[in-house]
Amino acid sequence: MKKFFRIFLLLVIVALAIFIYVRYYFVLGEGVKSGELNYCVKKGYVFKTYEGKLIQSGIRSLSPNTIQSYDFEFSVTNEKVAKTLMANSGMVFDLYYKEYKGAIPWRGFSRYVVDSIVAMKDPRNGNIVR
Known part of the structure; x- marks a missing residue:
């Protein structure tokens, strides 16, 4: 019975490790987003992270004869990149990002991480x- 319990516990630990890796560390997608930088700020209660918003304009909406903008909210892990963004709010940026399935508090509030x-x-x- 002890051997079965050990094997079962090992399988649960391995399954949990695989789940955590896929959910929080596996890069689901990556690419470039372009738009006008609305803001980039450093915020957080325990973990201070850099958060920003990029406004992409000119995207068609579902209503005829209207234009709808799309807000791309992201986190920034590189302090140098974050400081450049904070110093140039209002400029048009092409940002390279990685998409994760879930957010981690010390990486930022968003699933999208600009690097x-x-x-x-x-x-x-x-x-x-x-």
């Missing part, structure tokens, strides 16, 4: 700043 800036443009004249 680099592909390009930064001035919305007034379209010049690439970076």
